[in-house]
Amino acid sequence: MSNTNILYKQGAEGRIFKINYFGKPAISKERFKKKYRNEELDKRLTKERIRAEAKSILRCKNAGICVPAVYLVDFEGRRIILEYIDNSETISDLIDKLTTKNCDESNEKLKEISIKMGDVIGKMHYNNIIHGDLTTSNILIKYESDSTWNLYLIDFGLSYIKSSDEDKAVDLYVLERALTSKHSNVNWFFDEFLISYRQYGENNERIFKKFNEVRARGRKRTTIG
Amino acid sequence: MVISIGFEGSANKLGVGIIKDGHVLSNCRKTYITPPGEGFLPRETARHHQNNIVKLLEEALIQANIKSSEIDVVCYTKGPGMGGPLVSVALVARTVAQLWNKPLIPVNHCIGHIEMGRLITGSINPTVLYVSGGNTQIIAYSNKRYRIFGETIDIAVGNCLDRFARILKLSNDPSPGYNIEQLAKCGKKFLPLPYVVKGMDVSFSGILTFIEEKGHKYLKSGEYTEADLCFSLQETIFAMLVETTERAIAHCGSNEVLIVGGVGCNKRLQNMMDIMCSERQAVLYATDERFCIDNGVMIAYTGALMYSSGFKCKWEDTFCTQRFRTDDVEVTWRE
Numbered sequence: 001m002s003n004t005n006i007l008y009k010q011g012a013e014g015r016i017f018k019i020n021y022f023g024k025p026a027i028s029k030e031r032f033k034k035k036y037r038n039e040e041l042d043k044r045l046t047k048e049r050i051r052a053e054a055k056s057i058l059r060c061k062n063a064g065i066c067v068p069a070v071y072l073v074d075f076e077g078r079r080i081i082l083e084y085i086d087n088s089e090t091i092s093d094l095i096d097k098l099t100t101k102n103c104d105e106s107n108e109k110l111k112e113i114s115i116k117m118g119d120v121i122g123k124m125h126y127n128n129i130i131h132g133d134l135t136t137s138n139i140l141i142k143y144e145s146d147s148t149w150n151l152y153l154i155d156f157g158l159s160y161i162k163s164s165d166e167d168k169a170v171d172l173y174v175l176e177r178a179l180t181s182k183h184s185n186v187n188w189f190f191d192e193f194l195i196s197y198r199q200y201g202e203n204n205e206r207i208f209k210k211f212n213e214v215r216a217r218g219r220k221r222t223t224i225g
Numbered sequence: 226m227v228i229s230i231g232f233e234g235s236a237n238k239l240g241v242g243i244i245k246d247g248h249v250l251s252n253c254r255k256t257y258i259t260p261p262g263e264g265f266l267p268r269e270t271a272r273h274h275q276n277n278i279v280k281l282l283e284e285a286l287i288q289a290n291i292k293s294s295e296i297d298v299v300c301y302t303k304g305p306g307m308g309g310p311l312v313s314v315a316l317v318a319r320t321v322a323q324l325w326n327k328p329l330i331p332v333n334h335c336i337g338h339i340e341m342g343r344l345i346t347g348s349i350n351p352t353v354l355y356v357s358g359g360n361t362q363i364i365a366y367s368n369k370r371y372r373i374f375g376e377t378i379d380i381a382v383g384n385c386l387d388r389f390a391r392i393l394k395l396s397n398d399p400s401p402g403y404n405i406e407q408l409a410k411c412g413k414k415f416l417p418l419p420y421v422v423k424g425m426d427v428s429f430s431g432i433l434t435f436i437e438e439k440g441h442k443y444l445k446s447g448e449y450t451e452a453d454l455c456f457s458l459q460e461t462i463f464a465m466l467v468e469t470t471e472r473a474i475a476h477c478g479s480n481e482v483l484i485v486g487g488v489g490c491n492k493r494l495q496n497m498m499d500i501m502c503s504e505r506q507a508v509l510y511a512t513d514e515r516f517c518i519d520n521g522v523m524i525a526y527t528g529a530l531m532y533s534s535g536f537k538c539k540w541e542d543t544f545c546t547q548r549f550r551t552d553d554v555e556v557t558w559r560e
Binding site for chain 2: 010011012034035036037038040041044045132133134135137158170171173174177178180181182184185214217
């Protein structure tokens with residue numbers, strides 16, 4: 001490993017460094033001590049999340065979902081080393097870029113992405129993986145060539161394995177809120193996503209019903225004081 | 226120059242405040258305090274407000290040293306809140322608006338907190354953590370709305386604190402949260418509690434169930450003291466709030482955090498948020514109990530902003546609603 005680690009991004013979860021891992025470009029995600037948090041609690045959460053991340057990535061990989069490969073899990077060093085996804089950007093950045101253009105071509109592209117996203121998330125839920133933090137910042141688009149691209153899911157720190165519709169529905173709800181709050185100008189994006197998501201598996205219709213319940217819970221909550 | 230009077234009574238605090246161009250002339254408040262182990266119920270709270278509002282109004286006018294004729298606009302809380310208390314206060318606002326022949330402006334309670342926080346702290350475009358007895362929301366402004374990025378998916382953080390205090394039979398004077406905060410300072414032993422964060426959303430109901438089931442057992446056996454439980458509760462729920470706020474500011478690339486709402490007075494919460502902010506080169510803005518806790522001035526100020534931006538309300542639309550989302554309001558007074 002080289003010593004020339006470059007701070008790539010400071011996420012909410014930790015610092016992300018771009019490193020060279022035995023000749024391969026890699027990402028080291030270091031969950032540094034959160035000083036605001038009680039030490040015991042911090043230790044517990046960090047361990048849980050590193051474990052969850054490694055576990056869900058493997059499970060996704062087995063299911064044929066594009067995710068970065070896990071190179072190293074290091075509980076002592078509070079870090080996990082993952083494959084660097086070259087030639088990629090976050091969906092969040094891409095949406096911002098495309099919506100400022102706002103031409104037919106970019107809308108077409110956005111639609112394609114939303115459909116693919118429905119497919120990928122559908123597959124993930126079909127395999128009972130709950131992401132826990134689905135946002136447009138946690139989905140990468142990787143350009144394989146000029147015309148082909150794939151969607152990569154990242155940031156599985158809050159993920160877990162569960163088959164319940166409720167948990168999958170909350171996952172969708174988190175994504176919807178992330179979309180509508182950050183990209184309020186493309187409301188149709190989520191609708192397209194949902195159409196594609198519902199087509200993925202037979203259970204997804206049931207999850208969709210549950211999702212409407214979760215949605216109503218949020219919107220109609222009595223908020224007092 | 227706008228002189229505005231605001232009436233607030235959506236929960237157990239009754240407030241009347243007068244503000245003149247962002248300068249507070251008076252800020253009077255009376256809190257309905259229930260015995261230990263009991264919460265406030267709508268009917269009793271409404272009666273409390275009915276019995277005190279006229280006196281409080283007189284007090285506010287005297288303190289501000291102005292005559293009713295000098296007031297330009299009357300504002301009241303339209304919601305969200307408890308039906309009975311809301312209506313009792315709105316009735317007085319409607320009455321004085323007609324007596325004095327002034328326009329009447331209905332204000333969203335949550336927006337009131339945000340605008341007051343911005344005024345007092347001078348923050349420009351903060352990511353807002355709004356934490357109170359009925360609300361837990363992480364809010365940021367975008368495209369004419371205060372958008373909700375994260376919120377509780379069940380009970381509010383203040384509600385969790387209040388009910389926790391009820392289980393331990395802590396005093397409600399001046400507020401259950403304050404007494405938990407004081408006790409927590411003596412707590413040492415950390416009890417692991419359910420920690421539920423889903424993206425930018427949080428959930429508190431599991432903690433409450435956990436304490437309900439096991440709290441008394443731990444106290445009896447002496448394994449944990451009351452102070453330990455308060456300490457563990459605060460550390461856990463505040464860590465959840467700070468974590469989700471951090472996620473929100475990372476998501477929107479913001480560098481200001483503003484805490485508003487009653488729970489926002491908690492020094493430990495402010496301290497934890499401050500540590501998080503300084504690690505990210507962000508700035509924390511918080512206010513003290515005069516403006517964190519529900520008050521009339523915040524309603525007066527927000528109403529004045531609405532009024533100055535040309536907002537008008539038909540008389541038949543000056544009603545109350547228990548459910549009124551923060552993102553339902555079009556923000557006409559901000560760029």
